[in-house]
Amino acid sequence: MTGRGGPRRGSDDDPATVSDDAARLGDPTPDDGAAVAQAFYSRWARLYDALATRAPGVGALRSRAADALALEPGDRVVEMGCGTGANFPHLRDRVGPDGAVVGVDFSPGVLDRARDRIERRGWENVHVVGGDATRPPVALNGDGPSRPLDLDGDLPSRPLDLDGDLPSRPVDAVFSSFVSGMLPDPETTVRGWADLVDPAGRIAVLDLARSTRPSGAPLNPLFEAFVLAGSPPGTRLRGREATRTLDARVATAHRTVRAACDDVRYSTHALGFARLSAGTVR
Numbered sequence: 664m665t666g667r668g669g670p671r672r673g674s675d676d677d678p679a680t681v682s683d684d685a686a687r688l689g690d691p692t693p694d695d696g697a698a699v700a701q702a703f704y705s706r707w708a709r710l711y712d713a714l715a716t717r718a719p720g721v722g723a724l725r726s727r728a729a730d731a732l733a734l735e736p737g738d739r740v741v742e743m744g745c746g747t748g749a750n751f752p753h754l755r756d757r758v759g760p761d762g763a764v765v766g767v768d769f770s771p772g773v774l775d776r777a778r779d780r781i782e783r784r785g786w787e788n789v790h791v792v793g794g795d796a797t798r799p800p801v802a803l804n805g806d807g808p809s810r811p812l813d814l815d816g817d818l819p820s821r822p823l824d825l826d827g828d829l830p831s832r833p834v835d836a837v838f839s840s841f842v843s844g845m846l847p848d849p850e851t852t853v854r855g856w857a858d859l860v861d862p863a864g865r866i867a868v869l870d871l872a873r874s875t876r877p878s879g880a881p882l883n884p885l886f887e888a889f890v891l892a893g894s895p896p897g898t899r900l901r902g903r904e905a906t907r908t909l910d911a912r913v914a915t916a917h918r919t920v921r922a923a924c925d926d927v928r929y930s931t932h933a934l935g936f937a938r939l940s941a942g943t944v945r
């Protein structure tokens with residue numbers, strides 16, 4: 664896993680460069696394959712968890728992304744599209760026992776595995792909540808929380824309230840990994856995530872997209888096959904446009920982090936296939 668830290672603008676690896684000739688983002692319709700994606704991730708939760716935790720280099724990548732959040736003990740971090748909780752150990756290590764980690768996902772099957780992980784580890788300050796990351800079920804700065812989805816009847820009927828005064832205590836950081844490509848309108852969604860964060864809080868987004876590095880680009884056809892295999896059938900990310908749509912959504916998400924933050928750091932890893940953007944929300 665090779666990293667290249669530091670802000671990079673206008674380079675071949677810059678997500679803006681990737682997006683300029685990339686595909687359309689697709690209409691930001693609310694039903695943009697969400698039900699199909701939920702069924703897909705629920706069905707394949709066990710296999711996904713194995714990949715998410717054991718694929719070569721993935722642990723180091725997750726650790727690097729968690730570092731980019733610059734979390735401190737006692738911080739409260741929300742992970743959007745947390746899946747089976749593969750990032751939880753990295754986030755929990757950094758916020759310590761006095762902080763809190765909240766994972767949000769809309770697929771019941773992966774949430775079950777995330778809950779198992781929490782229970783096995785005995786983490787009392789790590790929570791998952793069923794909800795749509797495009798309408799996060801966590802408190803907003805002063806506006807009151809949005810409503811969570813009630814996916815399977817035993818999810819919280821109201822937003823997770825960690826200590827009784829969440830609305831007056833925005834979160835310190837928002838994180839997301841490998842989710843941007845599933846967002847119908849990544850600009851609005853990532854902007855909304857930034858709005859959840861306390862002033863001077865952090866946001867970090869980690870994604871995969873086609874590589875523009877000379878060392879990685881020859882492997883793009885393999886990556887395209889990987890994207891097809893991993894895309895829920897029937898969603899816009901299936902078919903010939905799959906990777907172009909993925910690239911465009913990822914590029915938009917990362918550009919939005921850049922627009923919302925000061926001191927943004929953008930880096931690429933894993934031969935240029937992994938993209939990490941992080942910054943301090945202004």
Ligand SMILES: C[S@@+](CC[C@H](N)C(=O)[O-])C[C@H]1O[C@@H](n2cnc3c(N)ncnc32)[C@H](O)[C@@H]1O
Pocket residue numbers: 700701704715743744745746747748749750767768769770773794795796797839840841842845846
């Ligand atoms: C590729 S997995 C990544 C999971 C996890 N972040 C990781 O790094 O292993 C994408 C996850 O995003 C979730 N997801 C996608 N769109 C979502 C949305 N709008 N709201 C909540 N979860 C969403 C899916 O259910 C799935 O668990």
